[in-house]
Amino acid sequence: MLMIERVLGSRLEPSLHERIHRLEHHGTVDVVTVSAMDMSRRRLRLLSAKGEDIAIALPRDQKLFDGAVLLIDDERAIVVRAEVERWLSFQPRSIAEGVELGYHAGNLHWRVRFAGERLLVALEGPIETYYARLDALPGVSSIPRLVVTGEMAA
Template sequence: MGNNNTASNMITVNSVLGNIRRDKPMQERYRQMSARSMTEIVRIHRMESQRVRMRKSTDKGTDIAITLPPGSRLRHGDVVLLADNRMVVVELEPERVAVVKIKRDTLHGRHSNHSRSHDHEHGHHHHHDDEDNMLLQIPVRIGHTIGNLHRPIKLEGDRIYFPIQAESELDMFRKLFGHMNEHLEISGDKIVFEPEEGMDVHEH
């Protein structure tokens, strides 16, 4: 595979062949080859995922030169090399993130305290509207706050994830979210972070 004029063990890859997390056949192939110790992992940081040229070593020491078409983006689980006896998969390094969870139960809880069950049938549905409005506004306002700081975000269920440099930033966000805090739980975690499609921002 490698060109003879480079070091003989350097492999050049120039396309993504599939993804072991998104493509069933590739997942199956990965499982089979993994069982026979034929898989190798290239770890990259998310910030590198948009670089179209880089040199990396796999976890088994294979040197790889990655050259992709402009505008490409490597994703967690991308397969960049597939041969009879070798599969090379890209993995993103886990990174620190803030996890913002919206506490729906507090809103529902407050509700049931002041409304008797028979009210549910008669004319207090506007409470629900207020509540839904509140719930809709929170993610939008959080998104806006985070967007202003040029952070990419990922939405999953009632959780919003975005990258942070250090745990100490969590307090900064609690201050920024101000009175919304009573509806939020903010915690830190370390995960493979992949931003929402089309919600990329250029981080500084």
Template structure:
């Protein structure tokens, strides 16, 4: 069985031998038996659990790279019309300890949870439910997430 033992950051490799499409909750793994998109099995065998990002590569022991693709999921994009409301909504969403993706322009993307959506709409935010890839923030102490920390996208004031 093929064995993937290292992660290559997105954009650091050119050739791929296969792809694997995974939902956000399936992209946080250390050791797991998986199938690539063609159905061929491989073993993900990493030294530590890592949040895999869309475009990352899984380096195979015998050579080759399996590219990771973010699956389309039911998500909700949250947008606010002021910095004050954005801060309030972000605090309340963060207080629920749910995975969050920060969007360009300062919006938030979360999984489409009806209770959470009712709460943020009640606070005055607008919510758009749709299907899209979901790449939540990996956390401040995840070294893989910090390698490609984005530049600030919005400056208020």
């Protein structure tokens, strides 16, 4: 198991970017994909794309971010990649539907975002769980919904 105790910087920093670029040409840059939920954690254990077991224990003054360099030397690098978030998008047909949906989303402690008149709910588990919860709510079960990715959700 590889223990990481600090973020070395961003892959975009000129000093790191050149080194990572060279290592990419040799196929020796490994990626650790981190979910949006785990991005704020300071301690976690993950498996890299190449199968390396990685334990991360960061100090309080550091956070993970997309492009964070966890390890770099002459032979390899390990870089964080943020997982693309998926959102369940709702388009209420009336103010009453929107208020009811917002009420239930709050009671269920769902992480939400707003995009114009749409309510977006972050999918942090199987979508069937969300549908089951919604289908049990008579006023909300018929609101049109669509799954979108992070880029489309904005």
